[in-house]
Amino acid sequence: MKVKNHKQFAKFEYISGTSSKMKLGDIVLKDAKKEEDIEIGVIIQIHDENEYRTDMFGNCHIDELVMATKEDIKKYRPKLLKAIDNTKYVFINIKIRDGENEYRNLSVHYYKSEESVDEMAENYLKTFYGGDFEKIGDSYSFHNDTIICKLAEVREITKAEYDVLKNFM
Numbered sequence: 643m644k645v646k647n648h649k650q651f652a653k654f655e656y657i658s659g660t661s662s663k664m665k666l667g668d669i670v671l672k673d674a675k676k677e678e679d680i681e682i683g684v685i686i687q688i689h690d691e692n693e694y695r696t697d698m699f700g701n702c703h704i705d706e707l708v709m710a711t712k713e714d715i716k717k718y719r720p721k722l723l724k725a726i727d728n729t730k731y732v733f734i735n736i737k738i739r740d741g742e743n744e745y746r747n748l749s750v751h752y753y754k755s756e757e758s759v760d761e762m763a764e765n766y767l768k769t770f771y772g773g774d775f776e777k778i779g780d781s782y783s784f785h786n787d788t789i790i791c792k793l794a795e796v797r798e799i800t801k802a803e804y805d806v807l808k809n810f811m
Contacts, residue, residue: 643669643710646727648686651697656687663704664694669722671710672699682710682719731804732759735795736767741788750799750807763796 645651648667658666664685674680683696692704698719715722729752736747747770753762768775770791771784781792799807 643712643715644727645669645684645722645725647725648684650725651684652686656695658688659690661688661691661694663691664688664707667727669710669715669726670694670696670707671714671718672696672702673706673708680714680718682715682722684722728754728756729801730755730759730762731799731801732762733795733797733799733803733807734763734766734793736770737792737794739790746794748811750804750811752801752804759798760796763793767791767793 644665644667646667664670666685666688668685670683670685672681672683681699683698685694686697687695689695689701693701694704694707695701710718712723715726731750731752734747734749734751736749738745738747751762751766755762757765767782770782771789774784776783776787778790781790783790
């Protein structure tokens with residue numbers, strides 16, 4: 643989980659590096675031996691690949707951190723829920739059979755919802771050729787079985803991937 647704007651949790655303008663493991667705004671749980679010692683923080687600075695600063699427990703090593711779940715946040719720091727970015731980005735590959743012809747439709751989407759990417763993709767497919775469909779196994783039939791559509795691939799992607807792919811699809 644991640645907050646929309648990590649800067650609202652920082653008291654200073656920190657200069658950050660980059661990391662492939664954690665990102666600015668990630669909500670993390672500090673590993674603790676006792677439940678009363680559990681803290682949740684927002685990553686506000688990246689020192690290097692394995693060293694970070696959070697708003698609640700300062701500098702820490704990657705080995706001390708785990709990504710917080712929504713349940714963790716609700717239990718230990720519920721005020722963060724309002725700051726979470728619920729935007730999801732998804733790549734969808736639809737296999738389409740139209741009579742004798744078969745082809746693919748590739749698309750990228752973003753949405754804000756509690757719905758999973760699989761549920762979002764399924765709902766998108768149901769309306770792909772209008773709302774009148776019949777479900778046949780894992781496929782959808784449109785226009786009296788003249789067009790059959792099936793989800794070939796659904797993948798959650800990052801915003802950076804979405805920003806690149808949307809220019810080509």
